[in-house]
Amino acid sequence: MRLPRFDYLEPENLKGALDLLSTHRDDAKILAGGTDLLVRMKKGLLKPKVLISLKALNELSYINEKNGYIKIGARTPIADIVASGLIKEEAHALFQACEKIGAVTIQHYRGTIGGNILQDNRCHHYNQSEFHRSGHQPCHKDGGKICYAREEADRCNSTCQSDGATALMALDAKITLSKINGERTVDLADFYTTDGIMPFAMESHELLKEIIIPVQIAESAYQRLAYRSAIDYPIVCAGVLLKRSDTQKNEIDDARIVVGAMGRSPLFLAQASFSLKGKKLNDTNAFKKAADASMDNASTFAVHNVGSTLEYRCAMVSQMVFQALKEAAQAAVAAKG
Ligand SMILES: Cc1cc2nc3c(=O)[nH]c(=O)nc-3n(C[C@H](O)[C@H](O)[C@H](O)COP(=O)(O)OP(=O)(O)OC[C@H]3O[C@@H](n4cnc5c(N)ncnc54)[C@H](O)[C@@H]3O)c2cc1C
Ligand code: SF4
Known part of the structure; x- marks a missing residue:
């Protein structure tokens, strides 16, 4: 599984990070340790254009x-x-x-x-590879209209x-x-x-x-x-x-x-x-x-x-x-x- 393309930004301080977040808003995600975020990106669950790293923010x-x-x-x-x-x-x-x-x-x-x-909240029907998910209709969280975890649910219960x-x-x-x-x-x-x-x-x-x-x-x-x-x-x-x-x-x-x-x-x-x-x-x-x-x-x-x-x-x-x-x-x- 490969990471999708993204721009990597590394602000030097909190103000810099907040400036960048304010500029990029929904296109950006904060990258802390990456142990949740990068896994989701590799699975194609999320494709942010910009990652704003907290690496330099010792503060x-x-x-x-x-x-x-x-x-x-x-x-x-x-x-x-x-x-x-x-x-x-x-x-x-x-x-x-x-x-x-x-x-x-x-x-x-x-x-x-x-x-x-x-x-992010998790669900074993959703936290799967793109290939696995392509085998069935998308659920609410994947942009579809059904839920595999609770049949009658009108929303996601991950x-x-x-x-x-x-x-x-x-x-x-x-x-x-x-x-x-x-x-x-x-x-x-x-x-x-x-x-x-x-x-x-x-x-x-x-x-x-x-x-x-x-x-x-x-x-x-x-x-x-x-x-x-x-x-x-x-x-x-x-x-x-x-x-x-x-x-x-x-x-x-x-x-x-x-x-x-x-x-x-x-x-x-x-x-x-x-x-x-x-x-x-x-x-x-x-x-x-x-x-x-x-x-x-x-x-x-x-x-x-x-x-x-x-x-x-x-x-x-x-x-x-x-x-x-x-x-x-x-x-x-x-x-x-
Ligand atoms: C194999 C494996 C096992 C795991 N086991 C557990 C477990 O047992 N228990 C558990 O609770 N978790 C578990 N996790 C999940 C995860 O690793 C941890 O929750 C970890 O603490 C996430 O921190 P991170 O810094 O790596 O987060 P990241 O992946 O960097 O970020 C997670 C999310 O939070 C956002 N974010 C991070 N920091 C900020 C901030 N300061 N402001 C705004 N947004 C922010 C990111 O944009 C992203 O959406 C596991 C993960 C893996 C891969
Ligand atoms: S909509 Fe249902 S199947 Fe999809 S992630 Fe949420 S709880 Fe899981």
Whole structure:
């Protein structure tokens, strides 16, 4: 498979990159590590005329903590996140998720956290070579009018399989998007559309600049299921955050349960999360009920398009959430002062 022709531009700084994005708009794509983008281009799924590389933008590669927030530059390599003591300590779910992305040799030295959040949604009917796709009618995402993953669907339900985004949503992260004449910060949970063709609520001349995670007195954990522990994308994953009550140290004050690889975006499951408020940190029955509720809720979004059977993936939601909750609760008990 060969790459289609494109112009390669390498701005020296953020302003230069935003200028170029503003000029080329829909004709351009940002190139970070390229581990998602170049694969899609080789498969003929995308043919941008211009690639704007972030290679020289060291200013977008950092991890720091200030005024109660961890800030991560969008071009920060996944490897740096895995190696960061701050992330391991204060945003453990993100550490666990990044540790599992792809494989060390393929991902960690190229893939970035920005590219991980903005990797395209996937579907095994669509993420195939041009030759393979030429054998049947195009689906919605390929410019046609049908969906192979859900027969009656009037839109694309391709799946977000980003490990990083699932963990970050559990950690209640925000992201900052920059454009030539300004920037905006949004909750990651509000950043998604309801269409797998264009899954992100961002404009073509916007650039993801920074990820912001609030530092909380809370414990987080991440679990994922994939065919193989290396290389493969998750077929189900879950990130959770448990906040202890200030007054009743063994009680849960707030919880966030997010399930990934089951829908067009990571799914924040509000009802299941809320059901844990006031429960004891060792109440495994409550964890089981919340995990089963997560399964029921997440199952309504999933379609058969990322391998394995839908029934198995749905059943495993409960397992992933339960394990993550137990792990976060154990960490909270251990950290109790
Ligand atoms: C074999 C293989 C296994 C993989 N396994 C996993 C896995 O287990 N889990 C997982 O989550 N991912 C996986 N991936 C997907 C991908 O490698 C990672 O998500 C990686 O972190 C993407 O980062 P990147 O910098 O290479 O992104 P790129 O490919 O450079 O970019 C991805 C997309 O984001 C856009 N983009 C990137 N940065 C910005 C920015 N700052 N502003 C605006 N747009 C931007 C690009 O234009 C492109 O559309 C896998 C990929 C491969 C090839
Ligand atoms: S979910 Fe349907 S429309 Fe979307 S990529 Fe898959 S087959 Fe195509």
